[in-house]
Amino acid sequence: MAGSGAGGGEGVAGGKARFEDIYNRPDPRAYFRRMAPLEYEIPHHAQPAFRRAAAERAALDDGRPQRPAVLDVCCSYGINAALLNHEITLADLYERYTAPARQAMPAQELAARDREFYAARRRPDAMPVFGLDIAAHAVHYAREVGLLDAAFTDDLESGSPGPGLGRALADVGLVTLTGGGSYVTARTFAALLDGVRRPVWVSAFVLRTVSYEPIVEVLAAHGLRTVLDVSRTYPQRLFTEERERQYAIAAVRALGGDPAGREENGRFHSLHYESRPAAL
Structure with a gap:
């Protein structure tokens, strides 16, 4: 359940490339070096959407002693945070993680510098952020440099939340997702929503090659109404090869989408879904 998968080496699953070798390193340098030529950009598109959703959700809890936390599913190195x-x-x-001067730097030195880097740029309206990802090295980095207030490696595709995550869910008010829609299913969302205590919103960017409908159904069963942003699609990254392009075109068509001008032009595209309590 890494940002787009975790495990061993790079491969292809169902026609879509997997980059398991870069999702569980001690720091994100290899990740950014690999993603840079592919122009991976979905966190950029999610940034304003997540800031807006987090602020609106926090406003509902004005007067409560503790602000609602954001839970980033498939958080990887804490990029969304x-x-x-x-x-x-x-x-x-x-720029930071592909800079030649940082490539030979020991991981611990990079982490120390990253703590200072992020602390100096912390926003005054910063939200508590929890991270969930089975890539233990990646979430350890994000926790160590101060991007995450708590980090969990529970695999909710195969089990229930452990005690730590179970306690943390009581504080969660917003769940975010980018890039993980190909790797987590409705099982993960059911396990999360079964454990929450506050009203929870969900903001998710999901590839057009994947059906989000099973998750929408789980969210609906927990009282959430999902709205799709129909105004546009959001480019995710370039394809690694022609085989991946053909896979994406076929997958989008199978789900009733039109790849013209999007996947046919060489990039994965995502859709943005937001889910909020039906009463709102």
């Missing part, structure tokens, strides 16, 4: 709570852009992160 970095963009949510700090005055930085995704381009800044690419």
Whole structure:
């Protein structure tokens, strides 16, 4: 359940490339070096959407002693948390982690410098952010440099939340997702929503090659109404090869979409879904 998968080496599953070798390193340098030429950009598009949703959700809890936390599912190295709570852009992160001067730096030295880097750019309206990902090295990095207030490696595709995550869910008011829609299913969302205590909203960017409908059904069963942003699609990244392009075109068509001008032009595209209590 990493940002787009976790495990061993790069491969292809169902026609879509997987980059398991970069999702569980001690720091994100390899991740950004690999993603840069593919122009991976969905966290950039999610940044304003997540900031807006987090602020609106927090406003509902005015007067409560503790602000609602954001839970980023498939959080990987904490990129969404970095963009949510700090005055930085995704381009800044690419520049930082691909810079030649940082490639030979020991991981611990990089982490120490990153703590200072993020602390100096922390927004005054920063939200508590929890991260969920089975990539233990990645979430440890995000926790160590201050991007996450808590980090969990529970695999909710195969089990229930452990005691730590179970306690943390009581504080969650917003669940976010980018890139993980190909790797987590309705099982993960059912396990999360069964454990929440506050009204929870969900903001998710999901590839057009994947059906979000099973998750929408789980959210509906927990009282959430899901709205799709029909105004546009959001480019995710370039394809790694022609085989991946053909896979995406076929998958989008199978779900009733039109790949013309999007996947046919060489990039994965995502849709943005937001779910809120039906009473709102």
